[in-house]
Amino acid sequence: MPTSLIQPEFKVEIDYDKCHKCGRCVQQCGWGVYSFNERPFPDDSKCRACHRCVTYCPAHCITIKKNELALRENANWSSEQRKNVWRQAESGGVMLTGMGNDKPYTSYFDHLVLDACQVTNPSIDPLREPMELRTYLGRKPDSVEVESDGHGGVRLKEGAGIAKNIKLDAPIIFAPMSYGSVSLNVHKSLAMAAERLGILMNTGEGGLHADLYPYQDNVIVQVASGRFGVNPEYLNRGAAIEIKVGQGAKPGIGGHLPGEKINREVSTTRMIPQGSDAISPAPHHDIYSIEDLRQLIYSLKEASGYKPVGVKIAAVHNVGAIASGIVRAGADYVYLDGFKGGTGAAPAIIRDHVGIPLEIAIAVVDQRLRDEGIRNQASIIAAGSIRSSADMAKAIALGADVVAIGSAALMALGCHLCQGCHTGCCSWGLTTQKPELTRRVDPEWGAERLTNLVHAWSHELQEILGALGVNAVESLRGSRERLRAVGLDAQTCEILGVKPAGM
Template identity: 85%
Template sequence: MQQTFVQPEFRVKIDYDKCHKCGRCVQQCGWGVYDFAERPIPHDEKCRACHRCVTFCPARCITIEKNTLAFRENDNWSVGLLKAVWKQAETGGVLLTSMGNPKPYERIFDHLVLDACQVTNPSIDPLREPMELRTYLGRKPDSVQVASDGAGGFTLAEGAGMANNIELATPIIFSPMSYGSVSLNVHRSLAMAAERLGILMNTGEGGLHEDLYPYQDHIILQVASGRFGLNPEVLGRAAALEIKIGQGAKPGIGGHLPGEKIDREVSATRMIPQGTDAISPAPHHDIYSIEDLRQLIYAIKEASGYKPVGVKIAAVHNVAAIASGIVRAGADYVYLDGFRGGTGAAPAVIRDHIGIPIEIAIAAVDQRLRDEGIRNQASIVAAGSIRSSADAAKAIALGADVVAIGTATLLALGCHLCQSCHTGSCSWGITTQKPELTRRIDPEWGAERLTNLVHAWSHELQEILGALGVNAVESLRGSRERLRAIGLDEQTCKILGVKPAGM
């Protein structure tokens, strides 16, 4: 075999003076980094810096370092670009990667700051006063029609009021990740946590495993271009249905699941043969225009007994026009996925160069729907990437009803963002179907960690609301007046509808 030009990214260093020679690192590593000959021998080139071995080494004698080989300085040709050229010259292939876009584009969330109340209006103490996060996901009527109840009071007029909304205890839901790309134990963890939290998990496009049926009131079932795992019976087993048009990490292309990850269970759930690649078509082949989408939305509504139907799209240049069309086509919510959103597998060139930031997409869509007087007709779910409760608060202030978190949930389960989900060898047992790895996640343990995470963020949202002097999340939603920009250009501020700090 020819010598590769691509040198290892990391150096695995073992302090053999401390090493117990127990071999746990060998057993823990999903990538096969270690050989064992009286002591563990690392092969640096296989290391993904996932820190599984580091975490479980009883002697704490392993460190992973960057392989800091010196290159002649070149601001134009980064080392990453050199390696990409060498790899492609070796293989002739598209470079695959996973998780969200890591490139140093401006992170707008980090240029937005929130307000607080002082003197003229008081802040509210979230430790002592109610601080409400309850959110209803779905279409709202323009107004509430009431009738007299005959006893001096009022009641909803017949047929009036809000139907088909999903009550969420907090405006944070789990974003779609398919069974197949992640393990069944991850799905179980998400479903159990969603039930305990009073929120929703999302199956992604891989269908609904029957082990999750008990949690069906807390599940969004996706209908993607591959139509995996769908039939009328399954459509009935979800709180809401979601048509996946696009994904922030890979706008314009469909899902990729290599045959290696399609074992018997995945095959049964997806309703496809075992071991075949599950490559979703780039577009839905029955949606070539907005009127086709409308037909699909109503077909799904009919088939599911008029459950809420959402549409997920990637944030791209004309996202506002697309979202407006989606709302007019009858969707109950629009799910916007920003270009930082994660993926289990995507071509690096697509992930790193297509799409727009979620902050811009929320602002543009929210404003467009308001301009058209149809903002109440659909909720906005924003994702890709919400990294903290602060991001969530800022997304909500820009106009999102709900945020969806994916990467953060995987981090809670052990993910270290090594960007290797597509290999199917995740040492943390998350994005793999190998039984010896998937059993590393105990759903009960996973559900507890996810519940903790969302509880923590919700408490932080309450702290933020209190500082803002409001006691319900609907008073922050779309309230861009409570945001200020630091270091954003005038045009971006205008698009965001946010004043610069000092104004």
């Protein structure tokens, strides 16, 4: 009997006339595609099309092609569906994958267009005029009290009680990716870039490595159900604390970091034994209600001298009501993760079929909090496949305060979206703990590329704001009047709070 019915997804073609026989492809591939006997021989079945070998081949003689084996056309049973049935018939296993939802769902961002000023009100040139991107993350007061400063001006009244906010130089932060799922060099790159950019990185649930302590003022420390690496010192180091309830790629699902990824350093940072699975239960077992959430928020505040505490949730059906509960529970920000958000590992069925689109979630949460008069009490962070500054601008116009990028940040570091994060063999050295692979990311190089990316998006956002005729990102926030829908039905427009183009 055949061991497998599944044929390779890609074909690795080497032009041996050009090949230097240098063996660099053998050395670069983390998946073990190549063997070498006077010249490299590829095993197509192992290739994930991550292009590491292609990038490093000095002769440019490697091509990766789709393995276009014809299967009888069937619009219902795609070749992927067929392969999955074969795979599960062979293994009996839950299909595990990495990165975000790759199914062709509608991108609402791609159906929204932004406004610009013409004739009746002037647009602004951000190259010559100030354009403010500064954003404050955290609870804003219902009102402020001021008093005379004795010199003809006013100042905030003493003890007027504004909660701690975190100053961000741009409305963009790095999404939580745990040390363990990504390498330490990735964490260092993110932390160094966050410090240079005046923004934040987020530890994810795997604790804070000692090498990141110098950057702690630009770090959100996360508390997830596994409580890995969480102790008073950890909480006190972060600029803010985040309770992770859910993740867009796997709403309602916990995490299993496989024992192979728990080496000595990961073990130290997470404070768990080497080689054991790091299991995050699906729920926090001390949060079974909004009241329990409030209890945890305030316990973390008590333990940290009242730092801002945010709550990250996956965008799901009743996200408006859930977000309202979170804000009323005392959260300083709500982090909404849409269903296209990435992950280090998730069951493919969950990743691809659970949760709702981010755009819808931002719109309904912003509206719900406004309707209830509590929008000022928490910031909204939006994440889950923010692919460009246009997505960022549209997310902010829909009601987000800040966006978070995870997949885009990894792409800045070399990720090609091969969806192999869960294997621990990432050839780009990102989602692996193998020392021969992790050393491929130089944090200094990584920080520079991340800094470039955020700078570029910030400039583009300034251009968008200038075209809109506003001089601060504050003025775009929740300004859905500046958005129009193209090709969306009336009900979707209503949910998004956006008029169709032409109206």
